[in-house]
Amino acid sequence: MSQGRFVFSPSALRSLERDKELLEREQSQRRLAAPAVTSYFLRKEVREKSIAWSHGSPQRPALICKDLVVQNALYTGDLEALRQLFPKGAPVNLVIQPEGGDMIWVNKGGLWSLAYEQELTTPLHITAGRGFTECLRLLLLRGANVDLAPGGTTALHEACEECQGECAKLLLSYGANANAVNEDGLMPLHVCTELESIECAKHLLQFGAAVNGRSLEEDDSPLHVACRHGLPDHVSLYLRYGAHLEHHNDEGKSPLNAACSQPQEKATLGRYYQVCQQLVEAGAKVGTEDLQHQTPLHMSCKNVNPDVVDLMLKNGAHVNDMCYGGNAPMHNVLKEVAYKPEHEPERVVQALLNYGSIRVWPGALPQVLKYCCTSPRVIEVLLNAYDRLKITEAWVEAVPPEVFKQHQGFYESVFALTQTPRSLQHLARFKLRNYLEGRLTKVVPKLDLPNFLKKYLLLDFRDYVH
Incomplete structure (x- = not known):
């Protein structure tokens, strides 16, 4: 046996494995036995405590709330009920486990059984995501932890994802972290994916959100996200705040590549054209390639967006560049003709031929x-x-x-x-x-x-x- 090493016997290893399993089981049981709170407990806390917590005092550990009365008041935005349930001094940093959702397999005591997935949330998340601004304000005044994220996402993420601009502004004014990262590696700007989320994006930038912040998994910037979802107002906003035009994500896509490569319905073609037009006018390179050597022209032909194809060609895109799979832009559009006749593929074929495309x-x-x-x-x-x-x-x-x-x-x-x-x-x-x-x-x-x-x-x- 070499110096500094010790070889465990098989029986010792099995004993260690059993000890490890017992320890994990005990930890799981302790988590399940976390303190729960009811509306009665909330009112009892107030009666027993004569001194309310100050806003700057250390936050108490979050309690688990399964009380349906509390949950009903939060989910319906019942301000009067919340005033009674959360008077001054009441604990507001609650973790709520709503029932329902997807069925998942859970290991309980060595046995696997089906159970509903429990998504952890808080009163702030519920009110912020549903636009209950006054209820949200009440909870913040009661000292709710503005960045509490038991389910891996903050209330600010929730407000931005649900396009609740006033709630996002209120959270930010109470010190919410504009650059908080959720469990998926996304900042609040990354979840502004709808046209109606423009007000949220404005508030975030005004409160210091990083316009070039990158997601942890895809290395996307907010500009990538806005381009991928065809959001011209967001693109204009981010460009005014200095968004980088040529940052490439993990797929090698620039924001212009991201806009052109996103599948597009006929109703959204105009929005994607506006996005691409803004990027090109700001100086985006029309010949930039992703990891598959696909240019914006390749992808706009595949998605059959005639106006974007014209834009790329007028700004110097190479009509006969081949991608990694050996396809030129003409190949891409011909493959999609039968599936997207309402996109006017004939206009794309016409433009390519007029700019010198290879023929069939x-x-x-x-x-x-x-x-x-x-x-x-x-x-x-x-x-x-x-x-x-x-x-x-x-x-x-x-x-x-x-x-x-x-x-x-x-x-x-x-x-x-x-x-x-x-x-x-x-x-x-x-x-x-x-x-x-x-x-x-x-x-x-x-x-x-x-x-x-x-x-x-x-x-x-x-x-x-x-």
């Missing part, structure tokens, strides 16, 4: 037609990037009968090209576009031509091919 290999056109046939305008703009087309039976078979019937006029014009060459007008357009490739969007608007011809050169939609 002609042999793959039937496959593209199969997956994108529900959007005739996408097919139109793709086909108008070629001077000739070799249309076969595979093209006809790629369009289901119900889709053909719905867009019969367009697909008849396509299949008519089986025996007919492209028109002279189109061939002239093709020749000029090839000559101006990469400069189309700069040169065409300056040409002394009628507007309808300029639009024609830039692949304007006609709902047929010729």
Whole structure:
């Protein structure tokens, strides 16, 4: 045996394991036996104590409250009831365990059983999260610990998450820590994720919240969060307070990457465009890549946001950059056409081609037609990037009968090209576009031509091919 070492026998190790289990069980039982408080106990405390606690005195340890009378008054915002339950001198630093929630497996005395998960909260959390400002004020006047966080989050987090601006301001005025970190590693600014939370964000910054504070797990700044949730007012606010534009989180995303990569519903496209516009105007780099070498253009094409795509292209985004998976922006949008027709994917395809995007290999056109046939305008703009087309039976078979019937006029014009060459007008357009490739969007608007011809050169939609 080497010096300084001691080898335990198997029996000694088993004995140590049993002692450890007994100790853990005793600690668990002591926690369950923590003092509980009822409304009667609250009133008894007042009767027995003639001297009220001062605001600056040390806080008493939090008591566990399971009294439904107390909980009902808090959850309904009953101010008069709370005045009776929490008179001067009453203990207000209570931990409340509301029943219900998700079922979880709990080990009790070596046996596993299903029980409701207990989420710890406090009177401050309840009133702050529900916007009961006067009830919250009463509790603070009674000396409630403004930063008490038995469940891993503060009342200020709760107020900001629920967009309760007045409650957030009140908590801050009573000394709440504007940079407190919850159990998920988030500061209050990080939980301002709704449009209505803008007032909370303003109050937080006024009381010293760190505009560039980073979350512990994702290394997100508040600007990342605002961009990811499409919050233009928050973005404007954070930029005024000096938010960093090029901080990259753990995924390698800048705030602009975060905005473009977030899945977007049609109703939110405008909000994300406003966010991206503000970032670009403030100097954000449109070519910055995340860990997968995806640029904002890649992701805005994947999410099919035509206005953001235009914004990226007009500000110098490279139209043919490949990401780590070998996809260019054109690949990304074509994969989404069938799923987001209401986003106008044809506008994205049109913009990419006008800025010099690679085209689909002609042999793959039937496959593209199969997956994108529900959007005739996408097919139109793709086909108008070629001077000739070799249309076969595979093209006809790629369009289901119900889709053909719905867009019969367009697909008849396509299949008519089986025996007919492209028109002279189109061939002239093709020749000029090839000559101006990469400069189309700069040169065409300056040409002394009628507007309808300029639009024609830039692949304007006609709902047929010729």
